[in-house]
Amino acid sequence: MNVPTNLKYTESNEWIKVEGNTGTIGITDFAQNSLSDIVxxxxVVGEGDTVGKGASIATIESVKAAADVYTPISGKVIAINEDLGSAPEVINSDPYGAAWLVKIELIDPAELDGLMDAAAYEAQVQE
Amino acid sequence: MGEPQLCELSVPGRHGLRYPAPDVPLSPLPEALLREDLPMPELSELDVVRHYTRLSQLNHSIDTGFYPLGSCTMKYNPKINEETARLPGFAALHPLQPVETAQGALVLMYNLQEWLKEIGGFAAVTLQPAAGAHGELTGVLIMRAYHHSRGDSQRDKILIPDSAHGTNPATSAMSGMRVVELKSDARGNVDLEALRLECDHTLAGLMLTNPNTLGLFDENVLEVIRLVHEAGGLVYGDGANMNALLGVVRPGDLGIDVLHYNLHKTFSTPHGGGGPGSGPVGVAAHLADFLPAPLVTILDPGDEDLPPLYGLVNPPKSIGRVKSFHGHFGMAVRAYTYIAMHGAEGLRRIAEHAVLNANYLKARLQDVYHVPYNRVCMHEFVAEGRWEDAPEVHALDIAKRLMDYKFHPPTNYFPLIVHEALMIEPTESESKETLDAFVDAMLKIAEEAHTQPELLKEAPHHTPIGRVDEVKAAKELVLCCGVSAND
Known part of the structure; x- marks a missing residue:
């Protein structure tokens, strides 16, 4: 299982990469593997929307289950990945790269302190 | 599988019947409704009979094999149900007949309402909802109407345990409610601490599946209900798992305010492609005025010379109709028959045997298939379809391989709180011989998983269709098979 050390993680298996004031959000390798083939x-949010920490930002369905994706932090949506609609399988093949879901402009960077680092997330997944 | 589709069997000009010449003047169709071609298959009656008979022989069904599909209660559907449902007095009724000419059907519906009230411990019952999830929608709309009638319209939050049926969150969202998920505790009960944190003035209610989708009876059910009521909320009971409770526990007595029954599960009416569902809803006295309209009632009790007159009545604060006419009436006839055939003692034995059968299967399988939340189960239990020393094998592979042994697979990958879930519900209908044969197959498959995993990965091998490509089916869904208009 791949858990990059430069990202922050949530209990609900989202990752966020922070660059400056921008957070890029996706679901983890563990999440895509648990869901299996994503179809x-x-x-479910649009550019310009303001979302509160924990709000649903995307829906992902696999042959096994449907799952909501929640934003790890509050902010304004500045970009959404338009390519996933036609090629959702990218979430299986490249969860930390091409399969980013949304980019968010952070409102309160202090919220990041409540997220897990790679080691803590890996420990959670091992449970 | 070698069975072509109807459009492939079609031959231009072939047909199954000839209409007699009309004995009334012909009336031309309006121009706007006419079209150049209507591509439909053209076949003889015999072509169609053979096509569907062959298809039916490719199916697995409860009449051909064991069907331990968790949460679906695929019990035997007694054939006498079909006889009573086909009695001309029921089958040939028109729903718009004057009530005076449909007294038999109304008596049956009235008695079924009364019996379901007694079985569930409720003050009133509607037979209208078309299936379980429709019953849920009806129930949650009743809850919402109740809060609104009291000026409590800020109550828009529905709590749903993570062990609930998957339809519960969908029902709540469709009713305009806000869904908040509640975690289960280590024993598979509703986590009381998590519940307390959510009990506030926005609480509309909680949807409780009990026994839950782990097949476990919530050990704190009375406390769960007390906490929700104390906060001003109502408790919805998902009665899909009533088979475990018949004649033993009445949900209304526990304090549940509203509950749907699945006639097509608990009361042996056909489902799984065999017929429409039916999801009557029972409510406590404080919700009776909100039930869908109309209900069947006794309009005039009659006297020594005259029998009582049954008819229809609209509850005063009704949420309105939820289904045309009176729901799936044929299912009411079947369920009525089933209840009448069993009686109170028989209903209790159904629950006892359903629970006994599930626990027997669990006891025989749990050493090989890990059962999380392992305590005495109700009508079903959830095992994990995975082994650390057979990492490439998944629950899906076990399910597919079971088909080679002529068993319907259990529900898999649900509930979500168990990894690689296999949800097994034998029902009371099955003999010990059948249960043992199923266990033997499951144990053999576990052995195969370790010695010949490819046998599982490529299963099923002995079915009319092999392993289907589920990804392709989900992404490139093509349901239409067109007949070319130029043929």
């Missing part, structure tokens, strides 16, 4: 992905 549908839809970002």
């Amino acid at each position: 549908f992905a839809e970002v």
